[in-house]
Amino acid sequence: MxxxxxxxxxxxxxxxxxxxxxxxxxxxxxxxxxxxxxxxxxxxxxxxxxxxxxxxxxxxxxxxxxxFAGAQNLYTTDLHLFPAHFTLANYVTAFTQEPLLNWIGNTLLVCGLTALCGLICSTSGAYALARFRFAGRELTLRALLALQAFPGLLALTAYYLLLNTLHLLNNLLGLVLIYSAGAVVFCCWNTKTYLDGLPVELEQAALLDGATPLQAFWHIVLPLATPALAVAALFTFMTGWNEFALANLVLNANANGSNLTFILGLYSLQSDFRTPWGIFAAASVIVSLPLMLIFFFAQRYFRSGLAQGGLAN
Amino acid sequence: MPMLRVKRRTIVAFLLPMLAMMAVINLWPILYTLYLSTTNYSEFTSDNYRFIGLENYRQLLFSFDSDFFPVLWQTLLYVVVCVSCFLVVGMLTALALNNPRVKGLPFWRVVLLLPWAAPSGITALIWKFLFQYDFGPFNQIGRLLFGPQFGIPWLLNPTLAFISVVIVNVWLSYPFFTVVILGALQGIPGELREAARIDGAGPWQYFRHVTLPLVTPALVPATILSAITTFQMFNTVFLITQGGPVVSALKPGATEFVMIYMYNRILGATVANPHYGFIAAFAITLFVILAALTYLGSGLGARSPRASSIREARA
Structure with missing residues (x-):
């Protein structure tokens, strides 16, 4: 062809x-x-x-x-490409009998806190790496690259023991802590690359005028770096959406499964002995639709964020 | 690049939050894993484990019943098959979407890039349903065409399960390549096409000697990053097959790729005594391989980890 x-x-x-x-x-x-x-x-x-x-x-x-299909359409060996009896029952059940809202809330909480933690911990460090000259700067940058190549999953046992010591097992905050490992490295690199492209003169002028480095960072650099921070936060947020392995390690389902993130919840629906396909389908649609809309609206923004660093270098 | 002159104190203060956090959640787990890999730590010996040097590595790399090389081999096979499919499908879709004769381009663009926007964890579970033997639509379509006894054991047969997870991964990942290639194609100046036509180049020659060389610089980093991501793929495959199907208790499952193998040896339902030390050695060996691949990759053009993070975000 x-x-x-x-x-x-x-x-x-x-x-x-x-x-x-x-x-x-x-x-x-x-x-x-x-x-x-x-x-x-x-x-x-x-x-x-x-x-x-x-x-x-x-x-x-x-x-x-x-x-939208009833069970009689789904548990059959014949093909049905349209729901024979259109019904909203699956949606109603997903909301009323499965803890779908809890799953969504948990996921938003974990991803949001991870993004926040990633930004808070990394931004000032990224600024230091972009603007200050100090011994060990090159080494830190190399270490960042090496850490980026280390998938968190490899340290499964270590994470388990770490959370056990901190009493954060089976706790959403424990999950936030593990996810932050990737988030901090990514946010730092992303912000640093962006700051490299910003002119340093503004800050030099501010320092000459008697501003402290913190003031220059806070009042000049942070507002300018907002696009990069937003992109980093969004990517971090989205990385957490689909993460299954570490979530499954940290979170054990309670009696009604309301403490899970949605990917764990959907998985538990599927491995349930009832395999309620209709409810699973409805829950998937409810969760995916907003994500896909966000993705399409944010796509342009992503690409402009992309062009500024990384591949464009 | 001009740098700011500030006091040492200030530098430390700016770096401290990040370095402290990274020391706890990035560095410590790696160092601890490294330490564990030299012990005989397991569920049963957790009270009295001891240092055993490189014994775990010897067992992993040089013992005959080690699963390491079979698992590594099937993972590499998966990577090669997947990435080749990404390239072919991505190239064809990008060429089609770059063709000005196609009517309704915005429509085709959105439709063909849609798998990229769908959350991959959820779509993996959807695909699992599609492959289901009795109620899955693929076999239902087959029955419609070939009679009621038709049935492909998608996830039950080792080879077919491997093919299934390749199909799902291609579905998930080709849009990334389409976008990368399309971007490069749109950067090719129109005069080149005209010049090639005047020089009498056929379509294949044009593709081979003009399009391909001009697209390659964008393709190399994308391919390397994609290979690395596929190598460490866990979510999609695990959600569909859990690494199975397992044919014999002594052998790893047909889709048990490196990450899944590791995960199953620690959290698997049938593992009574997870041997953490041994798995740590496995993890460190994988890290060395990954770091080498990343290093080679960065030499070949991928300079920052940003693009890999984008893939991870979708993976």
């Missing part, structure tokens, strides 16, 4: 000229073949796009329709 796609483009201009001349029947043989190839290429292009669209959309479509 990849061979056919460019054909479409390259023969694009000459062909209309001939058509305009009103002599389609007298086209040289090569031209006729290329016209045919062009049409075939067009068909292939749309076939490919349609196949990919089905591939991309099918899982999402299926779960949306399943969320």
């Amino acid at each position: 990849s061979q056919q796609l460019p054909v479409v483009e390259i023969r694009r201009e000459p062909a209309p000229v001939n058509a305009a001349a009103g002599q389609p029947g007298r086209l040289p043989a090569g031209r006729r073949i290329s016209l045919l190839g062009r049409r075939l290429g067009s068909v292939a292009l749309y076939v490919f796009l349609t196949v990919m669209a089905v591939f991309a959309l099918f899982p999402l479509y299926y779960v949306v329709q399943a969320s």
